[in-house]
């Protein structure tokens with residue numbers, strides 16, 4: 001089980017950067033959360049205004065007492081967040097969720113990200129660099145303008161292969177095509193839209209490659225109490241512990257909460273159909 | 275409780291009574307929003323609440339509805355969890371023992387699909403450690419068959435309450451739905467059947483449409499709306515019920531601040547429950563209690579109970595309970 005060490009912290013918005021139409025990069029001074037952030041963890045942001053529930057956003061970078069968020073204007077809360085002036089105080093809850101785990105033996109790994117699914121990988125890349133383990137990164141999106149964060153990741157000195165559905169950047173095709181064209185990876189990390197993750201899990205499971213994915217669902221509480229964010233997982237797997245099973249129950253799967261039992265799951269544990 | 279010594283502030287007596295149950299303060303964590311408090315304990319002491327209402331337990335384990343089953347909406351959220359839960363057997367063997375170390379008083383919540391089921395499950399909740407009352411979720415708006423909402427009908431409500439009262443010794447609270455034309459006959463039916471209190475309100479039926487995908491946001495199509503968006507509906511339900519009831523009312527629906535809670539108390543509620551607001555601010559019970567106490571102090575009242583009904587003509591004395 002992950003260690004749930006988290007804080008409710010008043011963070012200060014220290015930078016606000018326009019990335020591409022609809023995409024933003026915000027820096028927040030949040031010493032307690034930034035200092036403990038791990039790859040694939042997220043913060044739940046209390047957006048000022050008439051919003052009843054916090055907005056979950058992945059932690060993109062974390063350096064010293066500052067963390068950053070990379071997000072798209074999806075709807076009302078992200079639109080509001082994109083318009084807050086530098087200096088605004090924001091209540092953050094975090095870091096929430098479990099983390100990607102890094103292997104103890106030094107075998108290389110492959111990261112597969114779709115669009116904003118790149119978010120958990122800056123922290124993971126840093127961990128790999130610290131451990132001196134090789135990492136290859138594949139990032140895909142529908143088109144070039146949706147490939148955000150790639151340059152920041154490249155600045156870490158990491159080689160990144162990109163692909164787009166329309167060929168406007170990198171190889172034309174999707175991340176799974178790119179993965180197929182390469183030697184079989186020892187370990188895969190994935191994050192992105194559900195269709196991509198599902199295809200990635202099949203790819204990894206068919207080839208018996210260990211694969212960790214960070215999942216997303218619509219969250220209510222972000223705390224594990226509303227049961228709004230569940231996914232079906234293999235019965236008895238680590239993350240299934242969140243949902244108590246009835247003894248007489250013959251179901252072949254359990255439910256896990258993405259917000260607290262995840263967001264990271266093993267590809268072999270996620271059941272896409274129920 | 276109120277002590278006056280030297281220059282110290284007079285202490286307000288925050289205790290309230292729900293039937294024979296006595297809560298140390300009038301704040302209750304609403305069903306389905308707090309588990310047993312453990313998830314919140316990392317950022318706030320759940321003992322801030324006078325009681326925690328557990329997620330409604332059913333006879334059988336339930337997986338709940340398909341995803342997505344929550345959706346943020348303006349000043350609120352929709353949920354269509356569909357009463358996911360382990361069922362009473364698992365609850366009793368695996369979860370109930372932990373109630374012995376519960377941070378505060380516990381109110382067990384029961385949901386069912388027949389009168390017999392309500393009675394059978396409630397009977398097994400009676401006498402569990404720290405459980406001081408049993409709430410009957412006769413109003414969950416998520417169950418897909420219209421006929422399953424007992425609280426839409428006075429007779430069905432009365433039948434459930436009466437059957438449960440026969441089997442349990444703890445105080446019984448009927449939790450009613452706002453999705454009715456007039457709450458009064460239903461509240462009265464619950465009272466006549468022996469309910470010791472009513473909880474008002476459960477979530478309000480609503481839905482949202484994803485206009486990009488051109489389909490309902492929730493897989494279940496409709497869900498229960500909670501949060502500040504429903505507060506005026508909830509305050510009115512409490513006000514209406516207070517016209518006809520003599521049993522206490524636990525008011526809820528969108529409470530985020532002390533001022534919000536005071537609306538419910540003054541409209542006739544004896545206690546207030548907080549659900550969705552815990553998601554936004556886990557510290558909400560601390561803030562709300564502090565502000566309620568301040569208001570009692572400002573009005574030179576020695577008890578929080580004296581705030582009940584202050585705005586309501588049915589509370590003739592203008593201080594305290596009926």
Ligand SMILES: Cc1cc2nc3c(=O)[nH]c(=O)nc-3n(C[C@H](O)[C@H](O)[C@H](O)COP(=O)(O)OP(=O)(O)OC[C@H]3O[C@@H](n4cnc5c(N)ncnc54)[C@H](O)[C@@H]3O)c2cc1C
Nearest residue numbers: 042056057058070071072074075076077078119216217484
């Ligand atoms: C753990 C976690 C981490 C996240 N990290 C990030 C992140 O780092 N960056 C980021 O940009 N987003 C991230 N998200 C997604 C973000 O929280 C949601 O998109 C959120 O719903 C946006 O809130 P909103 O109020 O702006 O939009 P809402 O009002 O909730 O949604 C507006 C509309 O957009 C659609 N929509 C919402 N989210 C998505 C989605 N993810 N994909 C496709 N359509 C969608 C909905 O159908 C809705 O109609 C994360 C989500 C989770 C659960």
Ligand SMILES: Cc1cc2nc3c(=O)[nH]c(=O)nc-3n(C[C@H](O)[C@H](O)[C@H](O)COP(=O)(O)O)c2cc1C
Nearest residue numbers: 226304305306330411475476500501527528549550
């Ligand atoms: C995610 C969620 C789950 C809920 N589950 C239950 C439940 O199982 N039983 C019940 O009686 N009420 C349930 N409710 C209703 C709340 O207890 C409460 O009546 C309602 O949300 C209004 O209060 P609020 O606006 O403070 O949340 C649930 C509410 C939410 C948001």
Ligand code: FES
Nearest residue numbers: 220221222227259
């Ligand atoms: S969002 Fe509430 S349990 Fe996950």
